[in-house]
Amino acid sequence: MKKKTALKFGSIHTRRRRKQFIYLSISVFLHVLTACAQQKDRLTNHEMQAIYNEVKTPHKYGLVMVPPDNSKKMDCPTVFRKDSLWYMTYLVFDGRGYETWLASSRNLLAWQDLGKLLSFSDEGLWDDHQKAGYNALQDITWEGDYELHPYDGKYWMSYFGGDGRGYEAGNLSIGMAYTDKDPSQAHEWERIGEPVLTSQDPNVRWWENRKLFKSTVMRDGKGLTGHNFVMYYNANGDSAQHNIKTRWFERIGMAVSDDMVHWKRYLDEPVVHHPVGITGDAIIQQIGDTYVMFYFGAFWQDREGAFNRFAASKDLVKWTDWEGESLIEPSESYDEQYAHKSFVLKHEGVVYHFYCAVNKHDQRGIAVATSKDLGNSKKTFIAPDPVTEEK
Numbered sequence: 001m002k003k004k005t006a007l008k009f010g011s012i013h014t015r016r017r018r019k020q021f022i023y024l025s026i027s028v029f030l031h032v033l034t035a036c037a038q039q040k041d042r043l044t045n046h047e048m049q050a051i052y053n054e055v056k057t058p059h060k061y062g063l064v065m066v067p068p069d070n071s072k073k074m075d076c077p078t079v080f081r082k083d084s085l086w087y088m089t090y091l092v093f094d095g096r097g098y099e100t101w102l103a104s105s106r107n108l109l110a111w112q113d114l115g116k117l118l119s120f121s122d123e124g125l126w127d128d129h130q131k132a133g134y135n136a137l138q139d140i141t142w143e144g145d146y147e148l149h150p151y152d153g154k155y156w157m158s159y160f161g162g163d164g165r166g167y168e169a170g171n172l173s174i175g176m177a178y179t180d181k182d183p184s185q186a187h188e189w190e191r192i193g194e195p196v197l198t199s200q201d202p203n204v205r206w207w208e209n210r211k212l213f214k215s216t217v218m219r220d221g222k223g224l225t226g227h228n229f230v231m232y233y234n235a236n237g238d239s240a241q242h243n244i245k246t247r248w249f250e251r252i253g254m255a256v257s258d259d260m261v262h263w264k265r266y267l268d269e270p271v272v273h274h275p276v277g278i279t280g281d282a283i284i285q286q287i288g289d290t291y292v293m294f295y296f297g298a299f300w301q302d303r304e305g306a307f308n309r310f311a312a313s314k315d316l317v318k319w320t321d322w323e324g325e326s327l328i329e330p331s332e333s334y335d336e337q338y339a340h341k342s343f344v345l346k347h348e349g350v351v352y353h354f355y356c357a358v359n360k361h362d363q364r365g366i367a368v369a370t371s372k373d374l375g376n377s378k379k380t381f382i383a384p385d386p387v388t389e390e391k
Contacts, residue, residue, distance in 0.1 A: 043290070043312050043320040051292060051312055052324055054142075055285075055344060057353040057369035062377030063334050064354075065103065065111050065366035070385050071095065073364035076214065076281065077343045077354040078135045079108070081146040082184040088354075089117060089157075090366060091132050096120060096165050100133035100157075102186045108352050109374065111366075115186030118159060118177060126195060127161025127175060130168070134158055135183070136217035136260075137229075142287040143346040149219070154178040156260055157189060158215040158231065172211040173198040174233060176260060196263045197255060199235070207251050207270055208235030214281045217260075224316045227256035231263060232271070232293070234280030250278040252295060254317070272311050272319050276301040281341045291316055294327070296340035305330050306340035308355055327353060328369055334359050334381065335367060350374070361385075 043051075065088070067074055075091040075098075086105045091098045100118035103111045118131035136156040137149045148155050157177045164170020173195035181187055199209050215233035234250045251270035255263045273279045277299035285292045291313045298306035307329035311319040330339045335357035343354040351371035358364045361384035367377075 041314075041318040041320075043314070047290070048312060048320060048322055049324070051287065051290065051310070052322060052327075054287065055292065055294075055310065055351055055353075056327060057344075057351050057371050059371070059373045060332055060335075060367070060369045061109065061374050062332070063357060063365050063367050063379045063381070064109055064377060065090065066379055066381050067092070067363070067365065068382075070363065070382065073362075074366050075356050075364060076132065076134070076341050077356070077366050078283075079146070079343050079345060079352075079354060080135055080138055080148050080183075082148070082182075085184065087114075087184050088366070089133060089135055093167065093364075097129040097162070097167075097169070098132040100131055100159065102184075104184070108347065109368070109377070117157070117186065117189050118191075119188060126163055126171075126173065127159075127191070128163050129165050130160065130162035130170075130172060131177075131191075132160050132214070133177060133189075134214060134216055137219055140218055140284050140286045142285050142292075143349075146345055146347075148183050151219075151260055154180050155183040156217065158217050158233075159191075160213055160215070161195065168211070168213075171199065172213065174212050174215050174231075174263075178260075192261060196261065197233070197265075199237075203265055205237070205253070205265070205268060207237035207249070207273070208253060209237045211236040213250065216283050218284055220256075220316065225254075225256050225266065227258055227266075229257045229260055230266075230316055231255040231257070232282040232284070234278075234282070248278060248299065249276075250280040252279055252282050252293075267317070271317065272321065274300055278306070283343055285344060290314060293319060294342040294344045296342060297326075298338070298340060306338035306358075308340055308342045308353070328355050332357075334363075334365070336360050337362070339367075346371075 073093045078089045088103045102114045105111045118133045121128045160172050161175050162170045162172040174197040175195045177189040177191045179189045213234045215231050217231045220230050234252050236250050251273035253270045254266040256266045257263045282293045282295045293311045296308050307326040311321045313319045328339045330336050338358040341356040353369045357367035363381040
């Protein structure tokens, strides 16, 4: 009797061990599958190096747009094409806030102001003192035509707005502007009455609960997200969740829409971010079947200042970050403080990398670097204001 009981106990013990082995094997198998899937989502080092080799611009041409006086600062270029001319929307800060302007060029190097697109208002609205605009629905094909495409009979622009006076002051939210007129002509664009995304929305995430900043809106022509349009935007939020102390955080997140008016957040976490400082101002180019996100970093834990970098994706959602040297970083007298905020395009075999250049006097203008040596700009900032030293 004891012998039979011992045999029965041994049989149960063996079955338990077999079950444990099976569970362990399944767990290991799933872990390997997950690791393989994650690796598949990432671009290889070879692919990332090939992108870097294609987009790098080692020749700094210099400043192409500068403010008329030291009371103003220029920022955030967005470049598009219509017919035989190039156009640039850009921001001007004058102490009160941001307005959005338009300029034109025949050769991407010499630019002429045309006038305002989004101006200050005094109507008690949410965006009276800040209107920082960025063209939407552009052809993003690398070395394509870079034209703006209409939707619903209108051209579109996303912008961040606010009712606070000063540099990016107060609550900043994302709105949408539109026009049914020629986008290459300077005129005031219409605006949807209320912001489409705010830092006070009920579904706001921890990393975007303070301020929302630059956005870029593209058409999801392949239906990768299940929606017609995708917005990438950077936001400032609470860093305490990760117990990291820094003076400022910004991270890039996603939103989606089917009509350009109603937007909803996509994913719980940012799609591109870094442990410390700013990751922001994304713009997208499509090189073959790969989407390339140009963005700027600032105040990271391993480097100083502000600089331009890139990430890449096959599906618009999972991004592989470039780990090599920056595309643009401070090196000249006109950009020795910050060299950041990209707009990158390729035309007739030459890559043009437009960026915001800030010198040690905090003068701010638009500069360009190129893949081919095109010489040097003769444009300079006007003499900095004299500093009165206290005795």
